[in-house]
Amino acid sequence: MQGVALALNVKWNGPASSRRWRGAVTVAVGFAMFVTGCSRSPGLGHDFFSNAGHRAYLAPFHPADFHHPTVITNPYFPLAVGASWRWKGQFRQQPYEQQDLVLNYTRRIDGVVTQPVVDRDLVRGQIIAGSIDYYAQDDEGNVWYLGEATEHYVNGHLTDHADSWIAGKGGALPGIFMPARPALGKRRYQQEYAPNVAADVEHITSISRSICVPLRCYAHVVEAVETTVLNPGVASAKYYAPGVGLIGEDTKSGDPYSYALTSFTWPGAAPAGGES
Numbered sequence: 300m301q302g303v304a305l306a307l308n309v310k311w312n313g314p315a316s317s318r319r320w321r322g323a324v325t326v327a328v329g330f331a332m333f334v335t336g337c338s339r340s341p342g343l344g345h346d347f348f349s350n351a352g353h354r355a356y357l358a359p360f361h362p363a364d365f366h367h368p369t370v371i372t373n374p375y376f377p378l379a380v381g382a383s384w385r386w387k388g389q390f391r392q393q394p395y396e397q398q399d400l401v402l403n404y405t406r407r408i409d410g411v412v413t414q415p416v417v418d419r420d421l422v423r424g425q426i427i428a429g430s431i432d433y434y435a436q437d438d439e440g441n442v443w444y445l446g447e448a449t450e451h452y453v454n455g456h457l458t459d460h461a462d463s464w465i466a467g468k469g470g471a472l473p474g475i476f477m478p479a480r481p482a483l484g485k486r487r488y489q490q491e492y493a494p495n496v497a498a499d500v501e502h503i504t505s506i507s508r509s510i511c512v513p514l515r516c517y518a519h520v521v522e523a524v525e526t527t528v529l530n531p532g533v534a535s536a537k538y539y540a541p542g543v544g545l546i547g548e549d550t551k552s553g554d555p556y557s558y559a560l561t562s563f564t565w566p567g568a569a570p571a572g573g574e575s
Contacts, residue, residue, distance in 0.1 A: 356489035356500050358475050360443070360466075362410030368435035369405055369414040375521055375539040376442045376477035378414055378434060381566035384544065387513070388558025395558055396421045402431070408445040409467035411435045426452050433465075440479030444490050446471065447497075464493035471497070477539070481506055481521045490525075501525045501537075510538050512546050512559035524551060 371378040384399045402415045413433035420428045430449040436442050446465035451458050466473040471493035478488060487502040501523040508520040517540035526534045533553035540546045547559035 354472065354489065354492050356474075356487045357472055357492055358441075358488060360409075360473050364437045364439070365411045365435055366438055368412050368437070371414060371434060371436045371442060373436060373440050373442045373477050373479060374541040375481060376434075376544045377542065378416065378442075379566050380414075381564075383562075383564045384560065385562045386545075386547065386558040387561045388547075388556065390422070390556035391554070393422050394424075395556070396424075397558060406433060408433055408435075408465055409473060411443075411445065411473075413445050425455050428452060434476060441475050442477040443473050444476040445473040462496055464491070464496050470494045474499075478503075481523070481539075498528045499525055500527065504536070508538065510540070510546060513561045514546075514559075514563060517541075517543070517546060520546070 378401050380401050380403045382401045386397045388395050398419045398421075400417050402417055404415065405412050406415055407413070413435045416432045416434065418430045418432060419426060428449065428451050430447045432447045433445045434442055435445060447463060448465075449460055449463045451461060464471045471491075474490040474492060475488045476490050478485070481503045483503055483506060485503060487500050490499040490501060491497040503521060504524050505522040506519070508522050509516065509518050510520045511517075519541055521539040523537050523539065524534055525537060530553070534551035535548050535553075536551050537548045538546050543560070543563055545560070547557070549557045
């Protein structure tokens with residue numbers, strides 16, 4: 300856990316809101332194998348796959364390029380202290396819910412001050428996993444992902460902190476979570492790298508989708524397909540709306556699941572749906 304206490308029992312003031320989602324969910328009935336932040340099940344990466352050396356899509360990282368790293372204004376992944384998101388969906392006919400909240404503190408990682416976001420994941424109303432994820436925005440507007448401290452639960456009981464990683468420790472490196480200007484035809488980008496733990500890669504497949512979720516309908520939606528060497532053959536499509544961030548995710552290949560935005564709250568404003 301890198302000495303970080305997870306704030307998974309924070310008080311959610313006002314309507315909790317939905318979130319951007321970074322990983323494929325793998326939930327087995329009676330036992331939760333869930334990925335928060337990385338598209339792999341806790342432990343499986345260590346046992347069956349290796350991503351050692353798989354860093355081909357990592358962008359160069361320079362701490363000097365981050366002058367206001369916690370001012371995160373990227374329209375497809377905006378963050379502000381107190382902002383919250385909530386998504387609901389299903390996996391294997393089980394009701395699934397995810398909640399995100401931007402926390403009111405910072406943490407310096409690998410020479411850059413980051414903005415923590417707490418994530419909670421529930422199946423049938425019971426927590427199965429949680430994490431604190433660390434983000435920063437560079438001077439060009441790219442949002443970087445610099446680590447996650449995770450918790451996993453079975454039957455409501457904490458079992459492990461598998462899949463935690465922090466950039467600059469144990470060979471882990473940061474990656475771009477959301478480009479400043481998503482565009483078609485550009486190189487894939489790697490969101491994270493930690494040996495045998497994290498290796499998500501995304502590429503933009505559309506910048507003009509129109510998507511309806513329970514909260515509302517959105518235009519100018521970016522679609523990104525995510526894959527990982529830790530789960531060959533598994534791919535998911537994630538949808539990002541301007542002014543909001545992640546509004547949903549669907550399986551492209553692998554176990555079927557989906558979830559979509561049901562609420563979104565920005566600090567100092569009434570609950571809103573972002574830009575149309």
